[in-house]
Amino acid sequence: xxxxxxxxxxxxxxxxxxxxxxxxxxxxxxxxxxxxxxxxxxxxxxxxxxxxxxxxxxxxxxxxxxxxxxxxxxxxxxxxxxxxxxxxxxxxxxxxxxxxxxxxxxxxxxxxxxxxxxxxxxxxxxxxxxxxxxxxxxxxxxxxxxxxxxxxxxxxxxxxxxxxxxxxxxxxxxxxxxxxxxxxxxxxxxxxxxxxxxxxxxxxxxxxxxxxxxxxxxxxxxxxxxxxxxxxxxxxxxxxxxxxxxxxxxxxxxxxxxxxxxxxx
Numbered sequence: 001x002x003x004x005x006x007x008x009x010x011x012x013x014x015x016x017x018x019x020x021x022x023x024x025x026x027x028x029x030x031x032x033x034x035x036x037x038x039x040x041x042x043x044x045x046x047x048x049x050x051x052x053x054x055x056x057x058x059x060x061x062x063x064x065x066x067x068x069x070x071x072x073x074x075x076x077x078x079x080x081x082x083x084x085x086x087x088x089x090x091x092x093x094x095x096x097x098x099x100x101x102x103x104x105x106x107x108x109x110x111x112x113x114x115x116x117x118x119x120x121x122x123x124x125x126x127x128x129x130x131x132x133x134x135x136x137x138x139x140x141x142x143x144x145x146x147x148x149x150x151x152x153x154x155x156x157x158x159x160x161x162x163x164x165x166x167x168x169x170x171x172x173x174x175x176x177x178x179x180x181x182x183x184x185x186x187x188x189x190x191x192x193x194x195x196x197x198x199x200x201x202x203x204x205x206x207x208x209x210x211x212x213x214x215x216x217x218x219x220x221x222x223x224x225x226x227x228x229x230x231x232x233x234x235x236x237x238x239x240x241x242x243x244x245x246x247x248x249x250x251x252x253x254x255x256x257x258x259x260x261x262x263x264x265x
Contacts, residue, residue, distance in 0.1 A: 024060025066109025
């Protein structure tokens with residue numbers, strides 16, 4: 001385990017990386033340097049072929065309470081703080097590996113949207129969520145305007161953003177913003193179980209499927225099917241697909257060794 005001031009990164013040797021926000025005394029709120037640290041960590045993961053699935057969680061009893069407002073602002077030039085925030089968001093969103101949020105306790109403000117930025121989100125039944133920005137004199141950030149509008153529709157997005165009410169995990173699940181609600185203490189265990197299941201899938205094809213789905217949310221139908229054709233062609237030249245088909249024919253589990261195309265040396 002490699003420890004930083006704000007974040008823990010643990011690799012279990014199988015390809016699963018667990019990234020843990022590590023400021024439990026302040027409900028894992030993120031100070032300015034923390035956004036930079038998250039960007040560095042996500043960028044490192046993106047470049048490692050042996051990192052196959054990412055689980056994102058928080059230390060102690062909470063996921064993330066958003067930006068640490070006590071440490072925000074200061075003498076920074078206008079805009080620099082949000083550049084840090086957006087860099088972390090884009091590094092997380094653009095990871096080629098699938099990401100799973102394991103939420104317990106508070107997930108509010110940017111913490112709520114951090115869970116939405118992951119590909120899958122699991123929350124404990126005692127978790128609580130809020131787009132709390134309006135109650136702090138702020139507008140929504142960390143991609144929340146995009147996530148909410150695309151995931152729940154404009155009118156519900158405005159209700160969540162305007163009022164900033166505290167919502168239970170069950171309420172958030174009913175809105176379609178969570179994949180699963182699990183008993184208290186089980187979110188990370190369920191996330192890791194899903195991560196192990198994802199390890200059994202072809203990493204190249206899984207990464208491409210993630211990108212195709214993300215792009216489909218803002219593109220046309222024709223754009224999507226053209227991208228599908230390009231991705232499928234790449235799959236057809238990959239060791240991943242060759243191994244998956246051979247394993248199917250031999251009635252065994254596939255073993256994926258790398259992400260390289262078959263034509264590469």
